[in-house]
Amino acid sequence: MKTPSCFIIYSFILFLITGVLGEHHSNNVKPIALKSKPLTGKFLHITDIHLDPNYLVGSDPKKLCHRKSKKAHKNTAGKFGALNTECDSPLSLVNASFQFMKNSLQDIDFILYTGDTARHDRDKKLPRTGADVLEDHKAVIHLFIKTFDVNSIKLIPTIGNNDGIQHNDFTFNTSIYNSLQSIWEPLGLNLSETFHSGGYFIQDQVVPGLRVINTNSMFFFKKNHIVTDCNEASSPGAIELIWLKQALEQAKDDNVMVYVMGHVPPNDDDDSPLFMPTCLDQYYQILGEYGDIILGHFTGHTNNDVLTAVVPKGNSFGHVTAMANNNELSQIRANHVSTVLFNAPSIIPVNNPAIRVYRYETSKTKENPVGTILDWTQYYVDLDKANYEDSVQYEIEYQASKLYGVNRFDGQGISQAFKQLRVNKNSRRLYSQYVTVSSQSDSV
Ligand SMILES: *[C@@H]1O[C@H](CO)[C@@H](O)[C@H](O)[C@H]1NC(C)=O
Ligand SMILES: *[C@@H]1O[C@H](CO)[C@@H](O)[C@H](O)[C@H]1NC(C)=O
């Protein structure tokens, strides 16, 4: 295809192909977008936006930033959010975050968005309606589409525990899957039958050789009161685990690497389980067994920045969480890491707002398979400063390779990173600070 005339013929053929595919996308499964964009070797991880259109600047955070208090000194809700409170994100913060991504983070290949788009239902005086939830979803997807060319940069969102009409409670055929299917329509995702019934799906060819398995962590979640633990064969969690295992087996057969994503991580930052007991055990078991092809596991939910390693434990697999505690960190040891779990911090200002950009391997090399995480840059906003200066500035909080002293985050790299936390007092101190996104709080 060197001469111009060949190029013209080639373009014409491409035109025919797109034309033909365009005619036939009436069912759920969309053709893969034809990508012309060269790979950058970077992708974005963003989580927990929690957009609250009712946020009122100058209101009382104790009233969820919805109303003022009679005592003026309590009305501290800043223009861009109220740090370390139970308030959700004002549109001004969400806008500014997308503005930053539009201006500075366009050189990426795809986006993992690990959910919790809608505001919390915490305010008894302003209960969340089903329509509110759908409006939040629409507003955020609209912002994504305005910010990125989603035809060439695949946006893969997942379902958070605040994203349904009922908080935490999701089962098979919950109505939100259908609603999201239409709201996510412009994203051209592979929302096949499994999404229709269970809210989980496989997105293949995110880049050549890399597949995303997008779980519905709600089926494993302890706080979901309408499903049972995975020891019951008919529970949604047990059925999803069978699907997960089959999907991994298929990836192995197809010789592709995998990222697994979900909203809720299996364990909290203090190591307490967030999954039901049997779901938890079986989940780690699967992550461990397929550690050779799962090159990253991405979640949000806890608002904190935490690393967890899946490691062999007797005949099965367990985990080691890097908890933000000097005692724990100084003893942390993870040899023979099979899989690494990245929990990224949120936009919602429980801590300072944060956005993460990973660097990953785009083509198989002697050392690394496609998808190997090589590094990440953690961006954050000093929210108090933003409110004070009336302007949101995303800055680099840290560079993972520097913090951990490693240049790739595969099993060996994570083992080495944990060693760095164990032996290096300074890395330990910094890690503990970054867990809560350099916010003042010691909420861990
Ligand atoms: C958010 O951005 C949109 C357009 O970019 C603008 O119309 C709107 O006023 C902004 N809202 C806030 C609260 O910043
Ligand atoms: C969900 O709905 C589909 C039809 O849309 C049905 O085939 C399936 O059995 C339902 N699943 C459950 C667990 O009810």
Ligand SMILES: *[C@@H]1O[C@H](CO)[C@@H](O)[C@H](O)[C@H]1NC(C)=O
């Ligand atoms: C869509 O999902 C199905 C399984 O549900 C999978 O076999 C297929 O490869 C996926 N296609 C794409 C383009 O992701």
